[in-house]
Amino acid sequence: MKNTTLIKGSAAIALGAALLLGGGGTLANWNAAATQTPGTIVAGDLNVVNGAGVWKDRLGVDITAKIANNTYHVVPGDLLTFTQDLNVTLVGDKMAATIATSGISATNGFTAANNVVVSAPVLTVGGSAVSNPLHPTGSTQTVTSTITFEFKATTAGRADVSATYNFNNVGFTLTQVNTANDGLS
Numbered sequence: 001m002k003n004t005t006l007i008k009g010s011a012a013i014a015l016g017a018a019l020l021l022g023g024g025g026t027l028a029n030w031n032a033a034a035t036q037t038p039g040t041i042v043a044g045d046l047n048v049v050n051g052a053g054v055w056k057d058r059l060g061v062d063i064t065a066k067i068a069n070n071t072y073h074v075v076p077g078d079l080l081t082f083t084q085d086l087n088v089t090l091v092g093d094k095m096a097a098t099i100a101t102s103g104i105s106a107t108n109g110f111t112a113a114n115n116v117v118v119s120a121p122v123l124t125v126g127g128s129a130v131s132n133p134l135h136p137t138g139s140t141q142t143v144t145s146t147i148t149f150e151f152k153a154t155t156a157g158r159a160d161v162s163a164t165y166n167f168n169n170v171g172f173t174l175t176q177v178n179t180a181n182d183g184l185s
Contacts, residue, residue: 044092048174053084077153090136098132103170
C-alpha cells in the first residue's frame with residue numbers, strides 16, 4: 001500500500017508542476033512601444049550632358065563644318081579653339097565634382113610633341129573662369145569647356161605633313177569628389 005500512495009503522490013506532484021509550467025499559470029511582463037517620424041532621405045543628382053561644340057580658327061571664323069567633313073587642313077602657326085557647352089547638374093548638400101576630358105593626348109597622330117600643343121580644358125560659367133571642383137548652384141549650370149589646338153609655327157621642314165589628330169573620341173567626365181569638410185575619408 002505504501003508504494004501505491006507514493007506513486008499516487010508523485011503523480012499528483014508531477015501533474016501540478018506540469019499545469020503550472022504548461023500554461024496553468026501566467027507571468028506578466030510590462031511592455032510599451034513608441035514610434036518616431038525622423039523624415040525622408042532624398043538622393044541628390046550628378047549629371048553632365050554636352051551640346052554641339054564649335055571649332056574656330058585664330059581669327060574667330062567658324063570652321064566646325066570643315067573639320068567635321070575632314071576638309072580643314074592645319075598648317076604650322078594655326079591655332080584652333082574648340083568650345084563645348086556642358087549642362088552640369090549637381091544636387092547634394094556636400095556635392096562637389098570635377099570635370100575632366102578623355103581622348104586627348106599630347107600628339108594623337110602627330111609625330112613630335114614639340115610641334116603640337118593641345119591645352120587642358122579651360123572652364124567658364126557665364127564668361128567667368130571656374131575651377132574644379134564644381135559645386136551646386138541650385139539649378140543646372142552651363143559650363144563651357146574650351147580646348148585649344150596649336151600647330152606650332154616652329155615646326156620645321158616637312159614634319160607632320162598629312163598627320164591627323166582625331167578628336168572623335170574626346171569625352172567629358174563628371175566625377176564626384178569628397179569635400180574636405182564632409183567628415184568622409
